Amino acid sequence: MIIKIDEYSDIPIYMQIRNQIVMGISTGDLKAGEQLPTVRALAMEMGINTMTVSKTYQLLKSEGYIMTDRKNGARVRMEIEQSGIISKDNKNELKRIVSEVRLSGVPESELIKLVKEYYEG
Amino acid sequence: MIIKIDEYSDIPIYMQIRNQIVMGISTGDLKAGEQLPTVRALAMEMGINTMTVSKTYQLLKSEGYIMTDRKNGARVRMEIEQSGIISKDNKNELKRIVSEVRLSGVPESELIKLVKEYYEG
Amino acid sequence: MIIKIDEYSDIPIYMQIRNQIVMGISTGDLKAGEQLPTVRALAMEMGINTMTVSKTYQLLKSEGYIMTDRKNGARVRMEIEQSGIISKDNKNELKRIVSEVRLSGVPESELIKLVKEYYEG
């Protein structure tokens, strides 16, 4: 899986990487149990500091998406715990996006289509 | 319209206000042409710095949601320009949310239902 | 509240500080809504790096014990969410301690007394 950083984005680097890994897991680009690059390898590859990658891995770990051990590095968790609910933050953010999309004149059907594409794809 | 700040949120205050005004316009709580409180009035009401509200209004203006003039203060624009497209940032953010929701085990139908609820109103 | 670091401890500095703040909140040494020292002030006072303190505050924030904002610094949360349960990790750790205490020949009554003292104190 290729991870790309947008250096002009307002989203911090460690969060951009986190988001792309979460999306990779969701789409299946990253399989359950799959090895992630080592902290050092990913830092080198992206031209960033190891601390930044380390922060990403610790966040993903605390969120239950990955596990780390000193022997094998980081891996996607075999069974990610499913809360079954949409978090308050994600609901708020979704509402904001839908509002903006609606005001942009994009029809509901097109938005739904995109959501389905992301969900199924 | 009532604007509420979540002091536990990581989203900056000026952005929280901006988001709620945009959502207000989208839902119709704020009508086209409707007068917004003055910067000082809103700041006073919310117990925050006038600079913060000012930042919100400048952002909303630059985004084309409101217009300001010295005589009438700030008003919701009569005709908000409709790009007809979903911005790249909103697409990325939507994809992130959908990925997380999916990994949480929430069924697609439930997500779609929420999107429709937000879109319709 | 005085925070003391044991430099010979195996527990990382950021975790020692975190633990002492949590214990301070529990005992009432730190009141709900009370201001914590700024990241810089605490770092200076303890003779450690600001990054280390920052890590502590972010952990406490993610655990729901404190809140931070750029204007006011960090504060103990007014209402800490109560799960009502003992976490798996704490149960395991408690079991380990009780086992060791028991093997040391300490009577159950003495252990219970200490637990009560910590709980009520």
Added chain:
Amino acid sequence: MIIKIDEYSDIPIYMQIRNQIVMGISTGDLKAGEQLPTVRALAMEMGINTMTVSKTYQLLKSEGYIMTDRKNGARVRMEIEQSGIISKDNKNELKRIVSEVRLSGVPESELIKLVKEYYEG
């Protein structure tokens, strides 16, 4: 006695094994004088490095829980020395746990019940 490693735990493997053996001795799953598996046998059984098991046994020996000799391998000590006190580290850790449990809204009675269960059982 069955020893299980939690690969998601932050506790090092050698320590997880150590803890389970100590708990086994405390509950009586491991009797005084009872033979432990050889380092190689246990390592093989658990699919881990012999060095890791070796570290566990050396720790247990230094703590006075087991004894080793070339002839008989490792055995649970007949008479484990009883300090009669709770170590400073265990007190600190216990206080931390009680603090967190208390802040979680778990009643004292429930905590005491659990401690008794672990002590007696």
Added chain:
DNA sequence: GTGGTCTAGACCACG
């Protein structure tokens, strides 16, 4: 070799 921790120092957005 791996992730985890820490330092010294810097710059940034927010308010």
Added chain:
DNA sequence: GTGGTCTAGACCACG
């Protein structure tokens, strides 16, 4: 002034 992010570099325990 505040917390948040990031770098370059270092050392450590675990396995």
